[in-house]
Amino acid sequence: MIDVVVISDIFSAAFSVLYVAVILTTIFIVILENRNPVKTMAWILVLFFLPIVGLVFYFFFGRSTRKEHLITRKGYARISKRPMEAYYAQQSLSGKIEIHPVVHFFTRVSRALTFGGNDVQVYTNGYAMLQALMHAISQAKHHIHLQFYIFENDPVGRLLRDLLIDKAREGVKVRLLYDDVGCWKVNSLFYDNMRCEGIEVHSFLKVRFPRFTSKINYRNHRKIVVVDGRVGFIGGMNIALRYLRGFSWGTWRDTHVKVEGRTVYGLQTAFLIDWFAMDRTLLTSADYFPPLKEYGSSVAQVVTSDPVGEWHDIMQGLVKAVCSARHYFYVQTPYLLLSDEVLAAFQTAALAGVDVRIMLPRKADTFITHKGSLSYLDDLMKAGVKVYLYKKGFLHSKLWVSDDTFASVGSTNLDFRSFEHNFEANIFFYDMATVVRLKEIFLADQRYALLLSRKLWNQRSFKNKVTESIVRLLAPLL
Numbered sequence: 001m002i003d004v005v006v007i008s009d010i011f012s013a014a015f016s017v018l019y020v021a022v023i024l025t026t027i028f029i030v031i032l033e034n035r036n037p038v039k040t041m042a043w044i045l046v047l048f049f050l051p052i053v054g055l056v057f058y059f060f061f062g063r064s065t066r067k068e069h070l071i072t073r074k075g076y077a078r079i080s081k082r083p084m085e086a087y088y089a090q091q092s093l094s095g096k097i098e099i100h101p102v103v104h105f106f107t108r109v110s111r112a113l114t115f116g117g118n119d120v121q122v123y124t125n126g127y128a129m130l131q132a133l134m135h136a137i138s139q140a141k142h143h144i145h146l147q148f149y150i151f152e153n154d155p156v157g158r159l160l161r162d163l164l165i166d167k168a169r170e171g172v173k174v175r176l177l178y179d180d181v182g183c184w185k186v187n188s189l190f191y192d193n194m195r196c197e198g199i200e201v202h203s204f205l206k207v208r209f210p211r212f213t214s215k216i217n218y219r220n221h222r223k224i225v226v227v228d229g230r231v232g233f234i235g236g237m238n239i240a241l242r243y244l245r246g247f248s249w250g251t252w253r254d255t256h257v258k259v260e261g262r263t264v265y266g267l268q269t270a271f272l273i274d275w276f277a278m279d280r281t282l283l284t285s286a287d288y289f290p291p292l293k294e295y296g297s298s299v300a301q302v303v304t305s306d307p308v309g310e311w312h313d314i315m316q317g318l319v320k321a322v323c324s325a326r327h328y329f330y331v332q333t334p335y336l337l338l339s340d341e342v343l344a345a346f347q348t349a350a351l352a353g354v355d356v357r358i359m360l361p362r363k364a365d366t367f368i369t370h371k372g373s374l375s376y377l378d379d380l381m382k383a384g385v386k387v388y389l390y391k392k393g394f395l396h397s398k399l400w401v402s403d404d405t406f407a408s409v410g411s412t413n414l415d416f417r418s419f420e421h422n423f424e425a426n427i428f429f430y431d432m433a434t435v436v437r438l439k440e441i442f443l444a445d446q447r448y449a450l451l452l453s454r455k456l457w458n459q460r461s462f463k464n465k466v467t468e469s470i471v472r473l474l475a476p477l478l
Helices: 002-032 037-049 051-062 071-089 101-111 126-138 154-169 188-196 265-277 313-324 342-351 368-375 377-382 418-423 430-446 462-473
Strands: 115-124 144-149 175-180 200-204 222-225 233-236 251-253 256-260 298-305 329-332 355-361 387-391 393-395 399-402 406-410 424-429 450-451
Touching: 002 037, 002 115, 002 368, 071 115, 071 265, 071 462, 101 313, 101 424, 115 126, 115 368, 115 418, 126 154, 126 256, 126 387, 154 175, 154 188, 175 188, 188 200, 188 387, 222 265, 233 265, 251 424, 256 265, 256 298, 256 462, 265 298, 265 424, 298 313, 298 430, 313 342, 313 399, 313 406, 313 418, 313 424, 329 430, 342 355, 355 393, 355 430, 368 424, 368 462, 377 387, 387 430, 406 430, 424 430, 430 450
Parallel strands: 144 175, 175 200, 251 393, 329 355, 355 387
Antiparallel strands: 115 256, 115 298, 144 222, 222 233, 233 256, 298 424, 329 399, 387 450, 399 406, 406 424
């Protein structure tokens, strides 16, 4: 009996030593990764105070796997050859290419091409966007390329699926990319039905053991559709019923755009690169980049960012845009978990007298993320940033607009995940007509929003303040 007790004690002591060693080793590894100090401290706190949970979360979500680009330079050059030729041949940007400092930044850092002569339609609700999307798809003659973070097996998803099947039966080439984590709850039979009809379907970075941990943290959050290389869609809306109906407590407010013109080349390039990464097929035919006339006067640039690149392109572009603002900078975002760089940019602009306004939902779809978002509001208001809480429903719009010369719509949220971990895509506009149109959408939403004051905000309960502060410690990990 004594031997059993002794052995048990020895086993317990050995386990404790091993356990502590694993925790300390993991903390040491986190430190050696030389990440942002804020993120490093967040992981250390989690590992120290919640060791078991911390180890599991770090194993699945924390390890950095930024090793290689999705496509080689040679492959990228082949895909972008025709868009590049069209870029240098265009005449509509004469004297306009330096219209905003961000244009040059994205051209250098992201190799993003700016095109004039586009027609842009803006949609602020799911019904209008879905109707326009299905109309464009119904007219397809050659190919349909779709990429969504979420493509649900619900009435909306099945409606679009059936239309895609009809087009595939007509001989139109249909390709679909969906995110594996975003569509975890969707039965694979839903996509198999499309495959059986000749539609090429791939999940992005499929999550499977034992490689589970190298992929779950990096998700494709882009929402891109290209029809025949002539019509493109990009924005914040996925394919799911809630994007039309909203929630029981309010409507779903979002922003999406349809583009006709050479800027569609940028959307096509983004899709074809992601397609190559999953299918290993390099699609470079001229059919995917047909000659396009000028459809309108909008000047636009498609920019992507990803976790495998050297820079955080869209985040750094946002900082550049905020610092370049002279009169106003308006932002709509569902989540507000700010990096130090973005927070400082907003504060600096407001302190310099720029009218900075940030609108986020009063009630959100995720409790923890929303609490973390609220923790930044006092820091912003203290510098003079005006904060609006949208009351009509859930604000999922990702809209930035400034000085009647710059605006952006896309998939990028103002949080660490969008800036550092997700594959994102935004379209940037530099002509006054489109920018003012988007500015008016922001101002119209203000009618349904509460303008916060620091005095009112500081009257919230002590419990809320504590909860927000605790969640903020984990903001880099959310």
